[in-house]
Amino acid sequence: xxxxxxxxxxxxxxxxxxxxxxxxxxxxxxxxxxxxxxxxxxxxxxxxxxxxxxxxxxxxxxxxxxxxxxxxxxxxxxxxxxxxxxxxxxxxxxxxxxxxxxxxxxxxxxxxxxxxxxxxxxxxxxxxxxxxxxxxxxxxxxxxxxxxxxxxxxxxxxxxxxxxxxxxxxxxxxxxxxxxxxxxxxxxxxxxxxxxxxxxxxxxxxxxxxxxxxxxxxxxxxxxxxxxxxxxxxxxxxxxxxxxxxxxxxxxxxxxxxxxxxxxxxxxxxxxxxxxxxxxxxxxxxxxxxxxxxxxxxxxxxxxxxxxxxxx
Amino acid sequence: xxxxxxxxxxxxxxxxxxxxxxxxxxxxxxxxxxxxxxxxxxxxxxxxxxxxxxxxxxxxxxxxxxxxxxxxxxxxxxxxxxxxxxxxxxxxxxxxxxxxxxxxxxxxxxxxxxxxxxxxxxxxxxxxxxxxxxxxxxxxxxxxxxxxxxxxxxxxxxxxxxxxxxxxxxxxxxxxxxxxxxxxxxxxxxxxxxxxxxxxxxxxxxxxxxxxxxxxxxxxxxxxxxxxxxxxxxxxxxxxxxxxxxxxxxxxxxxxxxxxxxxxxxxxxxxxxxxxxxxxxxxxx
Amino acid sequence: xxxxxxxxxxxxxxxxxxxxxxxxxxxxxxxxxxxxxxxxxxxxxxxxxxxxxxxxxxxxxxxxxxxxxxxxxxxxxxxxxxxxxxxxxxxxxxxxxxxxxxxxxxxxxxxxxxxxxxxxxxxxxxxxxxxxxxxxxxxxxxxxxxxxxxxxxxxxxxxxxxxxxxxxxxxxxxxxxxxxxxxxxxxxxxxxxxxxxxxxxxxxxxxxxxxxxxxxxxxxxxxxxxxxxxxxxxxxxxxxxxxxxxxxxxxxxxxxxxxxxxxxxxxxxxxxxxxxxx
Numbered sequence: 001x002x003x004x005x006x007x008x009x010x011x012x013x014x015x016x017x018x019x020x021x022x023x024x025x026x027x028x029x030x031x032x033x034x035x036x037x038x039x040x041x042x043x044x045x046x047x048x049x050x051x052x053x054x055x056x057x058x059x060x061x062x063x064x065x066x067x068x069x070x071x072x073x074x075x076x077x078x079x080x081x082x083x084x085x086x087x088x089x090x091x092x093x094x095x096x097x098x099x100x101x102x103x104x105x106x107x108x109x110x111x112x113x114x115x116x117x118x119x120x121x122x123x124x125x126x127x128x129x130x131x132x133x134x135x136x137x138x139x140x141x142x143x144x145x146x147x148x149x150x151x152x153x154x155x156x157x158x159x160x161x162x163x164x165x166x167x168x169x170x171x172x173x174x175x176x177x178x179x180x181x182x183x184x185x186x187x188x189x190x191x192x193x194x195x196x197x198x199x200x201x202x203x204x205x206x207x208x209x210x211x212x213x214x215x216x217x218x219x220x221x222x223x224x225x226x227x228x229x230x231x232x233x234x235x236x237x238x239x240x241x242x243x244x245x246x247x248x249x250x251x252x253x254x255x256x257x258x259x260x261x262x263x264x265x266x267x268x269x270x271x272x273x274x275x276x277x278x279x280x281x282x283x284x285x286x287x288x289x290x291x292x293x294x295x296x297x298x299x300x301x302x303x304x305x306x307x308x309x310x311x312x
Numbered sequence: 313x314x315x316x317x318x319x320x321x322x323x324x325x326x327x328x329x330x331x332x333x334x335x336x337x338x339x340x341x342x343x344x345x346x347x348x349x350x351x352x353x354x355x356x357x358x359x360x361x362x363x364x365x366x367x368x369x370x371x372x373x374x375x376x377x378x379x380x381x382x383x384x385x386x387x388x389x390x391x392x393x394x395x396x397x398x399x400x401x402x403x404x405x406x407x408x409x410x411x412x413x414x415x416x417x418x419x420x421x422x423x424x425x426x427x428x429x430x431x432x433x434x435x436x437x438x439x440x441x442x443x444x445x446x447x448x449x450x451x452x453x454x455x456x457x458x459x460x461x462x463x464x465x466x467x468x469x470x471x472x473x474x475x476x477x478x479x480x481x482x483x484x485x486x487x488x489x490x491x492x493x494x495x496x497x498x499x500x501x502x503x504x505x506x507x508x509x510x511x512x513x514x515x516x517x518x519x520x521x522x523x524x525x526x527x528x529x530x531x532x533x534x535x536x537x538x539x540x541x542x543x544x545x546x547x548x549x550x551x552x553x554x555x556x557x558x559x560x561x562x563x564x565x566x567x568x569x570x571x572x573x574x575x576x577x578x579x580x581x582x583x584x585x586x587x588x589x590x591x592x593x594x595x596x597x
Numbered sequence: 598x599x600x601x602x603x604x605x606x607x608x609x610x611x612x613x614x615x616x617x618x619x620x621x622x623x624x625x626x627x628x629x630x631x632x633x634x635x636x637x638x639x640x641x642x643x644x645x646x647x648x649x650x651x652x653x654x655x656x657x658x659x660x661x662x663x664x665x666x667x668x669x670x671x672x673x674x675x676x677x678x679x680x681x682x683x684x685x686x687x688x689x690x691x692x693x694x695x696x697x698x699x700x701x702x703x704x705x706x707x708x709x710x711x712x713x714x715x716x717x718x719x720x721x722x723x724x725x726x727x728x729x730x731x732x733x734x735x736x737x738x739x740x741x742x743x744x745x746x747x748x749x750x751x752x753x754x755x756x757x758x759x760x761x762x763x764x765x766x767x768x769x770x771x772x773x774x775x776x777x778x779x780x781x782x783x784x785x786x787x788x789x790x791x792x793x794x795x796x797x798x799x800x801x802x803x804x805x806x807x808x809x810x811x812x813x814x815x816x817x818x819x820x821x822x823x824x825x826x827x828x829x830x831x832x833x834x835x836x837x838x839x840x841x842x843x844x845x846x847x848x849x850x851x852x853x854x855x856x857x858x859x860x861x862x863x864x865x866x867x868x869x870x871x872x873x874x875x
Contacts (some may be wrong), residue, residue, distance in 0.1 A: 008493040009410065015402035016419045019463055023422040026429065029440045084336025092330055093337075095681065101337065103585070108344045110577045112521025114548050115570045117556050119347045122354075122563070161344045170340075185719035187781070189679060190712035191731035191788060192704045196326035201730075209476025225524040230555065250432045250524070257528045261567070273436040277429060280633055284428035297721070322734075360857070 030274040036267035045271065051236040053256070058268040062236040064275070066246040070228065071221035072156060073242075078221075079214050082166045083203075086173035086213075091199050096171035102174075109167035117230035119235055120160045125231055127152040128159070147243040152233035155242035160231055161221045169217035172291070176209035177202060179295055208297075212290030219283040224278065225250040249276045330458040348574070349527075354573025363451035368550075374561045376524040380536040381550040387538060387572050388530060388546055389520050391455025396462035397512060403463070404470025404508075405496060422472075427464040434460050435525035443529060454530025458519045465518070471513030473504040510537055510584045521573050523548035547573055626690075627652040627792060627822045628673065633687035635665075635672060635846075637680070642668050644846045646687075650839070652791075654813060655823045657837035657854065659830060661874065665846040666826045670794050673824065674710035675703050691792070708735055711790035713796040717777035719769035719784075724761050726781055727769045728752060731788040747787055754820075755783035756813050775806025782813065786821075793817065795825040799832070811836050830870060834858050842866045 037045065041058060048059030053134040089101050096160060129151030139145050147153075180202045203210060233245020249272050260266040362377045369376035403423070407416050438457035443449055477500050485495035501508070523546075531543035532553060538544075551569040554562035609864040628650040635643035650656050658666040668677065675696060677683040688695045696706050701731050708731075728748045730738075731849050738744040748765075752758040757779040761772070769780055778798060785793060795814070799807040814823055814836050827833050833840050834854060842863075850857065850866045861867045868874060 005492040008496070009406075009493070012406045012409070013415070014564045016406040016415070018399050019426070019467065020419050020422045022460060022463070023426050026426075026433070026437045026442070027438055030433070032714065033440050081336045081339050084333040085340055088333040092333055104341060104344060107578070107581065108340060110518070110521075110581055111344075111347060112523070112548065112573050112577065114521065114523045114551050114555075115351060115573055116347065118551060118566055118570050119350055121555055123346070123350055163340075166340050181718070183716060184715060186676065186679070186714065187718040187720065187784075188730075190674065190676060190707060190714075192708040192735055194322050194326035194734075196329040196703060197322075197734050199329070201720060219428055221371050223428075223432070225430065225432045230552075238544050250430055253432050253436065254524055254527055257436070258531070264712065270436060270440070273433050277433045280428055280430055280433075283424060284425070288424060294561050306565065 011167040025159055030270060034267050034271035034274050036263060037271040038262035048257045049238050049293045053265050060272055062238050062247050063249040063252050063272060065238045067248040068220055070161055070248060071218055073158035073222045074165055075218050077162035080166040083173055085170040086177060086200060090174050090177045105167045105170055112255045116160055116164060116227040120227055120231040125156050143240050144242060146241045149243060152231055153243050157228050157232040160227045161224055165217040165221050168220050169213050172213035172216055173210055176206050176213055180205050206294060209294030212287040215283055215287035219266045219280050222252060223280050225254050229254050351570050351574050354567035358568035363568055368534055378550055381545040381547045384545040385520055385547045387451060387457055388454050389516050389554040392458035392462050392519055393516060395459035400463045400466025401470050403467040407471040408474035417428045423464040423467045431522055432524040435527060435529055445501055449531035451530055451540045451544040454526045457525035457529045461519050462515045465515040466511060470508050477503045506587060510587050513580050514584050517577050520576055523552055624658050629690040629824045636684040636736050638682035642846055646848045648778050648841060648848060648851055652822050653818060654838040655818050655836055656839045657833035658826045658841050658843060659709045659833050659842035664843040666843045667796055668827050670796055673794055674707050674712055708788050709790050710792045711785035713781050713795045716801050717781045719777050721770060721782055723766045724769050725765040728784050735788055751783040751787040754786050757783055775802050792822045797826055
């Protein structure tokens, strides 16, 4: 190799190395700056619910509870809708409608989280409050619906997260469906399948990729900050109730980071950030693996099907 | 026999399924319409000249604007771009030129990972790396955080676009005696340049709307400032501060700020789409 | 291949395609196509095709690439319906009923007229589940043992049973190319169609696998009416009773295979068979 080519490779490689370095640095920094808290509290940190910074008591269970609960709820709402959209756009819709619909779903993904949050506070929360107040007494007795109808709470957060996850999951699911060979659908049709049955065959073929798409949506929901913190109520309590104001890991970081006066408080918060980092890392890796393995099954050549992250 | 009807339940189920999918589309468009409607109707009232030219008034006093925030967002995104474009584009170049190596796989993995890191965690990272050593919030910290978020987006877009450039171009340049460096920078990158620029513009639009990573890096500033080592205001953080405040007037300004953000996003998306279509048109001949 | 011995002066008839069957057999026709014209949007892909096919024969469609033989094959089970902009004029009668008449149940048509594709397309499921698919969605069996019986029957008919009987629940994708194609045939046979359409079924297979498919076609003829599209003239000569030659969307000649290959009536056919073009 010519020396100038080698120089080129090294010079350009240095910038690529910078990218690699940044990711490593994130992991290292998070671990490093949370050791104080990890050493002091150990696993108790995630088992207790008492979050009292003033007294130096840090129990982070409510945050991980809130994050998982809100994300799972959002996923339950968003997944059928997202898959329905993906199927409609890729299999059912008339050609003329396709490009506009894709544009509109991308627009949904492009709206900044703070704008959703703003709309959430002033439009969604009052609407949820009305629904909550209108709920009959008999249902209110259930733990799922107990508590005063404040409007802010888990339900509002789940709804707004669902709205934000839908365009994301549906864009990836759409891409995944596109890689299913047409011969699969044709084979089903030739056997006398109805439209629904042929699409089901295609979705079965793409099942790993679709699961990957859903998981990517999950990862997105886990890390969402602004929209959630503006409608969830920001109360560190573990509760099954959809009406109860609760807290997520991302939200507590957003709200309390600037107030962390002492080293232990800061370390505790950074530990929360570390766990959030690890969980989303794991979920994203798993989902990318699933999508990649499906793309490989469908077409052996290198596919440019690359699931992009939070920008959909 | 052909005349025997297929069991009607199957046909009905198929029709119901199609209807359900269409319903899902409608269901997704409803919040979109809702959000856009409110942002436009509430925000347009407060989009006065004062909004764009004045700084915020002291707490509780009506009036004032977001001039400092708008400038702040511009400076922050410019900083982010200055940092992310070289690293992102050149990383993309490396991945496209030397795709097989283990190092390339590691870089690609790192880019995908970074893409998936929640923006608040990136804020925490920027805090630890820039704010702590400097001992206070600063524009630099905010620009750094946004830059870190931009890098993987630009890397991936650049790599994909460079891979689309026909190999014939690369070989043609090399056959004429060009060094690798010259072939890449004078032939291949220019061929993909419109797409790369589109990618950068879309990435800019995206991070201009980010709030979480700025909350404790660039923080906020009631006054007009362009200093790199002082906290700076930004549209997103300002909207957040106003939204959770108890003042009606600030709520109205928050909607206006949201309208500005949505407009930026819309304009950039449409511009990117038009540019991409034009490029496809030229190529498609 | 036998060279054409006698040059018969081409007799041009106003209708494209001649009927080699005596009139008395017309009532027992399995497939009766009358003046079929097929459009892709504005473009006419098939031009005034009329053909009559008896039951329990093998008919081969031959012709150069792009001549419309596959398109025509797909009109026989309305597979072209899934292509946007596809339109049909004329009649396609199966057992005396026009399948393009308004109100016809397409799903039932496709059960009656099965199809095997050029490249085998097994579902990513087990061998058993692939064959059972058509039975399940059409609710053709009422219990598990009946289902298993039908699956075995179909795999026997496709001459695949002996090779897979011990691994019915393994993935279909683990089979060889030839086995996968026979699996697709078994899958198509499971729903008990009357007619089997085969679109170049052996073109992706090696000579030995091809030979097995051809033997299979010969055996299946006793119970089914088979129409096979092939670009391989020798295969058509080996396997079929009747041959239809297509060119540029028209049916040029339709004749008993032995007659067509030894003494074709149309000069175009003769040119194609002797390799002057194609």
